Amino acid sequence: MKQFYGTTLPNPLMLGTAQYPSPAILEQAFRDSGAGVATVSLRREGAGGTGQSFWQMIQSLGVHILPNTAGCHTVKEAVTTAHMAREVFDTKWIKLELIGHTDSLQPDVFQLVEAARILTDDGFQVFPYTTEDLIVAERLLEAGCEVLMPWGAPIGSGRGLNNEYALRAMRAEFPEVPLVVDAGIGLPSHAAHAMELGYDAVLLNTAVARAGDPVAMARAMMKGVEAGRLAYDADPIEARDMAEASTPVIGKAFLS
Amino acid sequence: MTVYSVIGAGVAGLAVATELVARGAEVQIFDPSGPPGPHGCSWWAGGMLAPWCEYENAEEPVLRLGQEAISWWAQHTEVTHRGTLVVANRRDLPDLRRFSRRTEGFRAVSTEIADLEPELHGFSKGLFFEQEAHLDPRKALMDLYKGLKDNGVPFHKTLAPPQLKHAIDCRGLHARETLHDLRGVKGEMLVIRCPDVTLIRPVRLLHPRMPLYIVPRGDGIYMLGATMIESEDSSRITARSMLELLSAAYALNPAFGEAEVLEIGVDLRPAFPDNLPRIRRLGHTIYANGLYRHGYLLAPALARGVADLALHNTHSEMVDEDRA
Numbered sequence: 080m081k082q083f084y085g086t087t088l089p090n091p092l093m094l095g096t097a098q099y100p101s102p103a104i105l106e107q108a109f110r111d112s113g114a115g116v117a118t119v120s121l122r123r124e125g126a127g128g129t130g131q132s133f134w135q136m137i138q139s140l141g142v143h144i145l146p147n148t149a150g151c152h153t154v155k156e157a158v159t160t161a162h163m164a165r166e167v168f169d170t171k172w173i174k175l176e177l178i179g180h181t182d183s184l185q186p187d188v189f190q191l192v193e194a195a196r197i198l199t200d201d202g203f204q205v206f207p208y209t210t211e212d213l214i215v216a217e218r219l220l221e222a223g224c225e226v227l228m229p230w231g232a233p234i235g236s237g238r239g240l241n242n243e244y245a246l247r248a249m250r251a252e253f254p255e256v257p258l259v260v261d262a263g264i265g266l267p268s269h270a271a272h273a274m275e276l277g278y279d280a281v282l283l284n285t286a287v288a289r290a291g292d293p294v295a296m297a298r299a300m301m302k303g304v305e306a307g308r309l310a311y312d313a314d315p316i317e318a319r320d321m322a323e324a325s326t327p328v329i330g331k332a333f334l335s
Numbered sequence: 336m337t338v339y340s341v342i343g344a345g346v347a348g349l350a351v352a353t354e355l356v357a358r359g360a361e362v363q364i365f366d367p368s369g370p371p372g373p374h375g376c377s378w379w380a381g382g383m384l385a386p387w388c389e390y391e392n393a394e395e396p397v398l399r400l401g402q403e404a405i406s407w408w409a410q411h412t413e414v415t416h417r418g419t420l421v422v423a424n425r426r427d428l429p430d431l432r433r434f435s436r437r438t439e440g441f442r443a444v445s446t447e448i449a450d451l452e453p454e455l456h457g458f459s460k461g462l463f464f465e466q467e468a469h470l471d472p473r474k475a476l477m478d479l480y481k482g483l484k485d486n487g488v489p490f491h492k493t494l495a496p497p498q499l500k501h502a503i504d505c506r507g508l509h510a511r512e513t514l515h516d517l518r519g520v521k522g523e524m525l526v527i528r529c530p531d532v533t534l535i536r537p538v539r540l541l542h543p544r545m546p547l548y549i550v551p552r553g554d555g556i557y558m559l560g561a562t563m564i565e566s567e568d569s570s571r572i573t574a575r576s577m578l579e580l581l582s583a584a585y586a587l588n589p590a591f592g593e594a595e596v597l598e599i600g601v602d603l604r605p606a607f608p609d610n611l612p613r614i615r616r617l618g619h620t621i622y623a624n625g626l627y628r629h630g631y632l633l634a635p636a637l638a639r640g641v642a643d644l645a646l647h648n649t650h651s652e653m654v655d656e657d658r659a
């Protein structure tokens with residue numbers, strides 16, 4: 080398994096921590112699924128306060144913490160949030176999210192590259208939430224990113240992989256770079272799909288947190304990524320147009 | 336005769352005191368902040384008695400225990416029985432379908448929306464929870480307070496003396512030095528006045544991130560709530576929160592754009608990790624806490640649980656620890 084900035088993850092499932100019915104359910108979803116990374120949204124107002132119980136609870140999960148800049152619309156906001164995250168969680172990791180469009184929550188890739196460069200120069204290890212555009216991906220790598228996180232579909236939409244062709248192309252173009260499908264996953268089959276394409280991990284939040292039974296859905300997602308990973312490593316057969324019988328028919332006696 | 340000392344005069348403390356008095360116990364109340372007022376988070380509540388709607392994102396006890404609340408409150412204050420109307424913007428109709436799958440006790444409405452709330456504009460689909468009710472939280476607190484005074488319950492505007500026997504601690508977040516798993520969840524709300532719009536029941540507008548609702552308080556006054564943020568800083572509302580709250584009102588009827596903003600409320604809800612209330616007896620003190628966003632909905636069940644434990648030593652399901 081590829082390393083993420085020198086860290087080997089226990090498994091390919093990264094879960095967000097927003098929107099669960101309660102912290103107790105969040106905790107159980109992590110425990111029962113075994114997800115190895117928790118993303119945490121930092122809202123500016125919370126950073127100065129004392130006794131941030133919720134963040135302490137996330138830290139006590141004992142998983143890798145990937146703070147994010149969710150909801151940031153400008154480079155300045157994202158950089159400020161990243162600095163706060165580093166202080167609160169004592170980690171260089173930052174999931175860089177720069178929203179460019181209100182309805183699709185599509186990343187603003189121009190600002191994304193700029194912020195990635197600033198943060199990398201400042202010692203951060205950046206996980207950029209990007210589109211499937213290959214040139215943007217190149218620019219992000221040039222800016223110092225060692226991981227890429229293209230979207231599957233718009234955040235929270237649960238549509239699965241909207242552009243399988245482009246995600247395949249990205250995998251083929253950057254065979255050595257750890258790639259994570261981030262956003263748009265709704266079902267375990269979507270998560271499996273990403274892994275079958277050779278992706279290294281899947282990051283999702285809404286599909287689990289807003290499911291009727293978040294704990295069960297977290298477990299299902301883990302089974303999805305595991306199935307997809309196993310299948311990818313097992314070298315699946317090629318799809319073809321005509322049937323290919325698994326036993327030869329020539330020479331067999333048959334009755335009419 | 337045993338005198339029970341209730342500490343804290345928010346919705347939890349007043350409900351517990353009221354229940355104890357109703358069962359014939361002798362009670363005194365301590366709260367250094369005095370009678371109910373803006374210092375307590377229950378002052379800022381919505382006052383919806385909406386167990387069926389709340390079940391969308393809460394555990395089963397909220398649905399079951401919350402149903403006791405309507406009749407309990409009707410004995411002590413004015414309760415308005417007009418149900419709850421849940422609507423969604425056209426683009427959020429998947430959220431309405433999801434809401435309908437997760438809840439019960441409603442009927443789907445379309446053209447009926449115009450009969451229920453003629454001034455709701457542009458909503459073609461909704462859910463009507465007819466059995467739900469609402470109250471005015473501030474009036475409810477004052478009614479409990481007056482009822483206790485009328486029953487001769489002494490009210491001490493002081494800190495409770497240490498080493499009290501038969502103490503019942505209902506101080507919300509102030510009790511966290513003892514209740515270490517208690518946390519604060521930030522909530523923000525607005526009170527607006529808009530005589531141009533008439534809504535006669537709580538209306539919820541489904542939103543992907545928070546349950547936004549508007550509760551009529553009469554005389555053209557509405558309460559708009561409420562954000563839910565995992566933060567323990569209650570110093571101020573953010574521009575984003577205010578935008579979201581006002582946008583919700585504006586989406587329900589653009590005439591809300593002319594509303595006057597009367598009040599901005601910010602406070603922290605006391606909550607345990609599963610967001611359900613707890614009763615704990617530690618030594619001489621019974622702690623009743625963690626009502627979260629269900630202060631008025633679950634205070635009656637909490638009060639009954641405390642009275643059962645204090646008077647009869649029976650353990651309701653809310654009791655999670657007893658080290659008397």
